[in-house]
Amino acid sequence: MRLLTDADLAQLLDKEIFHKISDAADSLGVECYVVGGYVRDLFLERPSNDIDVVVVGSGIEVADALRKSLGRKAHISVFRNFGTAQVKYKDIEVEFVGARKESYSHDSRKPVVEDGTLEDDQNRRDFTINALAVCLNKHRFGELVDPFGGIDDMYDGIIRTPLDPDITFSDDPLRMLRCIRFATQLNFFIDDDTFAALERNAERIRIISGERIQEELNKIMMTPTPSKGFVDLQRSGLLQIIIPELNVLDIVEKRNGRAHKNNFYHTLEVLDNVCRTSDNLWLRWGALMHDIGKPRSKRWDNSAGWTFHNHNFIGAKMVPDIFRRLKLPMDAKMKYVQKMVDLHMRPIVIADEEVTDSAVRRLLNDAGDDIDDLMKLCEADITSKNQVRKKCFLENFRMVREKITDLKEKDYKRLLQPCIDGNEIMEMFNLKPSREVGDLKQALKDAVLDNKVPNEREPLMRLLMEKAKKMGLKCGNS
Known part of the structure; x- marks a missing residue:
């Protein structure tokens, strides 16, 4: 993070688009501010092309004036029901809204909106780091308005709500997922009072649609260390509502002095391992889902101890219901995740025994073009703290990979079609x-x-x- 003065902000905003917005607002005699994520990311030195502008007055009128000044290369979309407008110019999108205050009913996250002041608008923001505003009017260009100490919170790496977190989360429960998502993306910590409110209001997440939930989950999944977000989801009580199949992995049973590992934390370790080698969202979902069949397959055997036979097959059968509930795609992406879950034990079994041509041919036939992703998942699945055992498994996987390469060179697809x-x-x-x-x-x-x-x-x-x-x-x- 860098600390910026008003003069620094004015210099960073010294761009055609901001001066055009300034001129449009001044011509209509209204206050105008760039707010939210764009301002936050200036301090965090993160790139952002999506600009949110609050007008103390009509945002639509300022947007229309901007569109006229930019000429034919600019396009405007107006949403009068919401009092918003969007101007697209080259690779930039500017969202305009009039300053407003909001009130909510208990069974909906859709607010009743009234015109308001800049203070009202900042009060309704979800987190202090998103409640920052920088004036664009010419006589105050670059002036920061930070009523809740958002800069201090950014410096300290804290996610905190501007007002009472119970009200913030109860009014719009989606903010609970956004809270965890921002903490994960930015590698920040959630303020203690704010986290306590997550726990108290977790049940409110039930009024949020699957589409909105999966959008936030996908953003968590695409962070470098998504385990951080899933630990917060689990600790807050949100995970047991959103993905109970994952939440029930957080258990360790012991019998006759023999215990199995905590499959929840193992799963998160596998997920983080996959993230180091792949930015494929659906492989990351495969990693998250790979052991969900274990609770249903768990058995005690007096000689072998705890067993989880066929957990891969059971887990693959569970994937469609989870995807359907979260409104995730039910197309080839879901089938790919199913395949990863179903096959993730196969390379381990092969590597644990003699690496034969026929076993690898079968694996190639079943995995098809996804064989490399499957091997990444299987290598990520080796989380043993026994370094000798871990080294042995990885060496065996290396032999499996060599055999795969060898068989590919022999044009296995042609050979395997009778x-x-x-x-x-x-x-x-x-x-x-x-x-x-x-x-x-x-x-x-x-x-x-x-x-x-x-x-x-x-x-x-x-x-x-x-x-x-x-x-x-x-x-x-x-």
Whole structure:
């Protein structure tokens, strides 16, 4: 963070767009301020092209005056119901709103809005670091207005609400997620009183739509260390409402002196590990979801201790419900996350045993183009504190990767497609698309994958006839 004087701010705002806004506001005789995130990010030295402007008067009129002064390259969108307007010019977007004060009903986050002063407008802001305003009028250009000590909070790395946090969060519960998201993005801490209000008001999050929740979760996920946000979500009680399947991982059971690891904190460690190697949002979701099947699969075995057999398969089945509830996409992105969850144990099993061609071929066949992402997830999943064991696993994964590369070079896709396809099988045995056709295709594929027969027509045809005979099928050409 850098400390800026009013003169410094005036110099940083010495750009065409801000002088044009200043002229538009002065021509209409109204006060005008750049507010919120743009001002915050000047102090934090973060890039920002989205500019929010508050006008003590009509924001729409100032926006229209700005659009006229910028000429034909500027475009304006007016939202009269909300008293806002947006001007787009080159790669810049400026959002205008009239200063206002708000009041809320208990069952909605949509406020009743009235015209207000700059003070009213700053009072309604979510956090002190977002309640900063810099005047754009010519005679006060660059003057900072910071009524809640937002600069001090930024310097101290604190997220705090301007007014009573219980009122702030109860009025608009989405601010609870924004609170945690900002703390995660900026690597700040949440003020103690503010965090206590998160705990008291957690149930209010139920009135927020899945779309708004997932938008904030995705922003947390795309930070360098999303575990920080998920720990705050869990500690505040929000996680058990939003993703209870993840919250229940936070348990350690002990029996006969044998305990399993805390799978919640393990999951967060895996997530952070993935973030160091990939900026793929959906791989990060795969990391977050990879062990959600463990509570449902957990069993005690007197000889083996705690087991979690098939937790990958159970977890993959749980993914669609979570995505649907959070209004996350139900398309190929969800299926990709399912695949990551379902397959994340496979490379570990391969690496733990002899790394055979047939096992790696099957893995390649099932993972397809996502094999590299799957390997990143599996390597991230090695969180053992036993350095010898960890080194052994990573060395085995290195061998798996080498085998993958070797098989790719042999054009595995071509090799793994049996030269007798489903259409020919249906024609030979007078079958329609059915389970029998699928079983015959799979038998050929398994034989090729396991290197039992070469992918050549004659040996595959012999195998096909043997399998069909056992199934009671007769070739229509015989």
